Amino acid sequence: MADTALLIARQWPEPNSTAAGRRTLDLLSILQQQGYQIHLASTAEPTPFQADLSTLGYQTHRIALNDSSFDQWITELNPTLVVYDRFVSEEQFGWRIRQQIPQAMTVLDTSDLHCLRSAREVSVKKQQPIDLFNDIALREVAAIVRCDLTLMISDVETELLNTTFKVPQTLLCYLPFLVSEDDYQPGGDFDSRQHLIMMGGFKHEPNRDAARWLRDSIWPLLKPQLPKHVEMHVYGAYPDQAMQQLHNPAQGFHLKGRADDALATFRQYRLNLAPLRFGAGQKGKILEGWLTGTPTISNAIGAESMIGPLSPGYELPEDAQAFADLSARVYKDPDLWQSLVSAGEQILSQRFRRDEHIVPFVQRVADVRADLTSHRHQNFWGRLLWQEQFRSTEFMSRWIEAKTQLKSTSTPGSTR
Structure with a gap:
């Protein structure tokens, strides 16, 4: 009988809306290839943009939050992972x-x-030093050490967990974005492309901030350096009214909304911009630029965990003026443009090759599963957090469930 893998997701994966959605499907595909029967469960409402999971052979389930009905359901499903x-x-x-x-x-x-x-977001918005030891860190690191293995998309963040938060390497596994040769589908050459693109879903605050910074600070410096007909096109799923107000055709700044096919869209543009003032992890918008042979200009935050020791083909800009000046040079210089295309190809080949990362990941999962008891015994802090006096998440959930049940039985007309 095949092993069962269950993914519990906050949102149903939308691979055309977010890089996280594409990564989720990559992860499930690897597990399916290893013989697992795949199940996905979420408390979220379905969306018209989510992946058609049934065609991939995955079974989906709606689950309730803070509801003990989950207990019987998970016992019957009995996943191994x-x-x-x-x-x-x-x-x-x-x-x-x-x-x-x-x-x-x-x-x-x-x-x-x-x-x-x-x-980083707090540091940028409040103009104060970065405080890594925040309340979210307490919760996130606790969740990491409670689990048997944590997948890290960023080697920089793996090092941060090791050195700053003292999380053992035995609990972490590096699994970046995965690219095969078939994924590289470049668009036309320099002369056949025009305009500039930025892409990123607007439910993600780093993308919202990047769009505002681009419109308010970078584009006014960049536009005068470009031919008059050149436009800036910003794509992103779920633009709300605040984002739509950035739309300014008179200034050549266009908010385009959702891109039905991100890669096909990238292939039309001469230059991809990713001006991120804060964020973390790897950036799908940069990866997609490289995959379509579209030179991508980003800064230190964007390049972090993407380029490693390699060069993107330019010196990373530190401010709006440097970002605008570099973007203008690349847009107008076909030789510089082509050198950035080549740099992107090299980074893809050396850092994201699918066959180089799948084997170590599969082996790590197999090794932990093979000796799970010993693995957990060695994870002292995880064992500590599973002690009753530290299980705050459980008791909060039980309190919410009891409160909800009490409220439902005490409404007018109810029986007790």
Whole structure:
């Protein structure tokens, strides 16, 4: 009988809306290829943009939050591997998994370190030093050490967990974005492309801030350096009214909304901009630029965990003026443009090759599963947090469930 893998997701994966959605499908595809039967469960409402999971052979389930009906359901499903797609999902359901099916191996997929992203956001908006030891860090690191293995998309953040938070390497596994040769589908040459693109879903605050910074600070410096017909096109799913107000055709700044096919869209543009003032993890918008042969200009935050020791083909700009000047030079110089295309190809080849990263990941999962008891015994801090006096997530959930039940039985007309 095949092993069962369950992903508990905060949102149904939308691969055309977010890089996280594409990563989720990559992860599930690897597990499916290893013989697992794949199940996905979420408390979220379905969306018209989510992946058609049934065509991939995956079974989907709607689950309730703070509801003991989950206990019977998970016991009957009895997965051998449970993946949480964020630390919040582990907080909500991890204790139930531990109680009902303690033999299941648990994996946390961070996508990025939320505590790092939050610390950087606060630092930028309040103009103060970065405080990594924030409340989110306490919750996120606790979730990491409660799990048997945590997947890290960023080697920089892996090092941060090792050195700053003292998380043992035995609990971490590096799994970046994965690219095969078939994924590289470049668009036309320099002369056949025009305009500039930025892409990123607007439910993600780093993208919202980047769009504002681009419109208010970078574009006014960049536009005068470009031919008059050149426009800036910003794509992103779920633009609200605040984002739509950035739309300014008179200034050549266009908010385009959702891109139905991100890669096909990138292939039309001469230059991809990723001006990120804060964020964490790897950036799908940069990867997609490289995959389509579209030179991508970003700064230190964007390049972090993407380029490693390699060069993107330019010196990373530190401010709006430097960003604008560099972008103008690349847009107008076909030789410089082509050198950045080549730099992107090299980075893809050396840092994101699918066949180089799958084998170590599969082996790590197999090794932990093969000796799960010993693995957990060595994880002292995880054992400590599973002690009753430290299980705050469980008791908060139980309190919410009891409060909800009490409220439903005490409404007018109800019986007690």
